[in-house]
Amino acid sequence: MGTVLSPIFLFMYFINYGIYKNIIDVIGNSPIESGGIIGIKNNTICSFYFDCFAKLNNSSYTPSIDILNDIIKEWKKDKIEFVGIVHSHPNGYNLPSKNDANYARMLLDTNENLPFVIFPIVTMDNEEIYISFYKYDKKFSRIKLTIKNRHC
DSSP: OOOOOOGGGTSOOEEEHHHHHHHHHHHTTSOTTOEEEEEEETTEEEEEEEOTTOEEETTEEEOOHHHHHHHHHHHHHTTOEEEEEEEEOSTTOOSOOHHHHHHHHHHHHHOTTOOOEEOOEEEEETTEEEEEEEEESSSEEEEOOEEEOOOO
16 A cells, blocks of 8 residues: 555645745844735735734734735635735744634634635744745644745
């Protein structure tokens, strides 16, 4: 009998280079716990909206839900689906927090058409800005995305 691969390895994830760079530039140079939403089309993360109206403190990002829901409605017109929340953590702390897990679980519980969410975490270490990508579908798993000049 052959090896059974986890579904995470059966699906190829991509992120548009411009979106990746925009996340690094915007969130990487904003206060800790800044964030936004990401959208996907044709297996490629191709949309990012920075949530400049969010409530922030040193340990949590509280999205401006009404504004973000309006953005998601606009994305749907272009067949772009909401796929997750990106936000920053304090330097060197690139793992999802308990609050991240609770929020991801709430997103899945309240959106029956959402099979999983992607939770990128932006951190800085030695003046370098990094993005660690996680997928949540009952628990967090680290995922790899291929950066491409691929349009949706």
